[in-house]
Amino acid sequence: MAKATGFKTPKGTRDVGPPDSARWQALISAFEREAQLANYGLLHTPIFEDIGVFQRIGEGTDVVQKQMWDFLDKGDRRMVLRPENTASVCRSFVQQRPIVPWKIWYQGPFFRYEEPQAGRQRQFNQLGIEVLGSSDADIDVEAIALGSRFLERIGLKRVLLLINSMGDVETRLKYAQAVQDYLRANLGDIDREDHEKIEAHPLRVLDSKRPNTRKVTAEAPRVEQFLSVEAGAHFDRVQAGLGSLGISFAIEPRLVRGLDYYTHTLFEYQSSALDTAQNALGGGGRYNGLVEELGGPDTPGIGFAMGVERILLACDAEQAFVPPDTAPVVWIIDVTDGSSARDLTHELRSTGVSADRSFDHRSMRSQMKAADRSGAAWAIIVGDQEVASGVVTLRNLRESDDQKTIERSQVVAYLVEVLSQR
RNA sequence: GUAGCCGUAGCUCAGUCGGUUAGAGCGCCAGGUUGUGGCCCUGGAGGUCGGGGGUUCAAUUCCCCUCGGUUACCCCA
Structure with missing residues (x-):
């Protein structure tokens, strides 16, 4: 226990030292190798950015509304410790204008100001990839496969891959309206805590964990009926691609994810070895409007992020990825x-x-x-x-x-x- | 932001129905073995009992506040 005058790591942060740090490094290396095999280059972006960069990820999201760790710098600029990386990567793309497709990977600390719990810290580490400049469904397949291969190669077996599609912007709007109508019609059977969301974010009600709400959402309209011809073809191609690569997946119609920028393909890697509330090892999807939001040309993008700490928790649960031997000879x-x-x-x-x-x-x-x-x-x-x-x-x-x-x-x-x- | 549980040595934890110098195991250091680790034995160091306030002759113990940990809600990595 620290002395009264002693300092401790700030709430929701921790030291990572030997031998855990060696394991942590090895995990990053394993991911780096996977990224390099697919010709992804490493991108470092600043750990803090202008707050506007992240406000583009959706005014209605929790990340923007209450988890932003922002501060005024000495020049009275409103800055924020980055809560995720996709917006930073898009900002970088707009600033650098690299040739497309731009395939990058990253790794580093992220920050969200919220209450810590199992698998959730105020400072946490993510590794991930982003691809900008291609709307080819095969890129979706490549990205998803890269993540699956990585998790498999570090020894995790109890991983579920869930996928869904939000379609294009029009699809999304029409579908959201249909879901909202449906939820309004069944208001009485839905948990009261979810009522507010029905008006503000009907789609997000779909992944509510409340039992009564779940009963209602199980029968909710499915997005397939609303997909445009192009969006449906895209989703079909993704599924066929995964099948061709022998990657097993499940379609989860209620998978919506909490960031507003997603269109088309959505996916999430869940660990069935973790019995905590946070069992998502990582997730991502396609975002075809974000670059434009940040002032760039209309540019499609797709990517995913995984939580380093959560992956290591899953490895502990499965007794996988043992720490490397660091003993001197x-x-x-x-x-x-x-x-x-x-x-x-x-x-x-x-x-x-x-x-x-x-x-x-x-x-x-x-x-x-x-x-x-x-x-x-x-x-x-x-x-x-x-x-x-x-x-x-x-x-x-x-x-x-x-x-x-x-x-x-x-x-x-x-x-x-x-x-x-x- | 809200709620439950928990804060006693570096770690894992006993304990005190309020009362002289607060314990164990593991770890650490030293010795048994002045040239030999792992096993065993002996000894030692190390705690203002998370912090502040209150009640009391007396608080690590009871009360309040606060900070932190943990789990959950919310949401996500």
Whole structure:
């Protein structure tokens, strides 16, 4: 417990240190590899932006209405810590005007000012991709497949892929009207807490978790009946593509997602291994109006974001993606004046062998304990006898207790040789 | 923003129906073994019992407030 005068991480934030940080890095690397395999480039955007960038994602959304972590800078500009990345990427696209299709991936911290709970932090990390400049349904397939492949490759098995379509803007408007009419007609059977949403955001009532509302929405009109010919063809092509790639999915007519910019394809990856309220590992969809909203040309886009913390929670639940081994290969035990430890660690590191040592002239027992605890495979022991004879003692700490005497001048080359044979 | 539960050593937790120096296990440090880790034994360090206020002769314990954690609503990653 922190002292009265001590500081702690701010509410809804946490430190991530060893060994968790190594696992976290490995997860990012796994995603980076997946992105590179599909020729996506890395885009870093600022962690804060003008508040207007994010207001474009929908005035009626919770993200904009109550979760924006905004502040005035010293020039009286209204800034906001980014709550998501799609709007930033579109802002960047408008500013840079890269050639299309622009395929980028990203990773980093995001911020939403809300009450923390399981799988929900005020600062959290997302990784994801965006593609701007193509309305080809095969890009939808590529994006969805990339996410599925990533989750599969890190060892998650209990993942459900849900998809839906919102159609184009006209479809969406007509469908929203139909849903609203239907909900109004069944007002009495809908949980009271959802009544307000019926008027403000009828589509969002569809993913309400309240039992009475769910009974009503199960029978709600389906979007298929409202899809234009083009929108229907697009959705058909996406489904056929996923089928061709052998990716299993379920159509979820009530999947609407909370951001207003989505059109056409919507998708979400859910973990059935998590029994918390937040079981969505990630989600995304197509947004064909957002670039224009931000002052650019009419440009289609699609992408998804996944929550790093949630993925790791799911990995814990499935006992997948174990932390990588970060132990040094060699530990130097020097019971003379420490000079050998100083020089040998440097030599080993220079040849690419990880090595560490104790400091502060600890006892041999203490140094051996430290070597054991570190997980090192080898110990190099240097005492007065060794120094006098120009040798060191090389001890195997893992497979056996074998140890042997070896020339001081040979030991580094010897270890490099032994390690190369693995 | 709202509600429930919870804040006692670095970690996981006992405990105190209010009463002299607040405990355990694990971890850490040292010793048993002045050249050998993992097992075992011994010892040690480390807490203003989350913070503030109130009641009381006396508060870690009771009351209020506050901060934080946690779970849920809402919503999302």
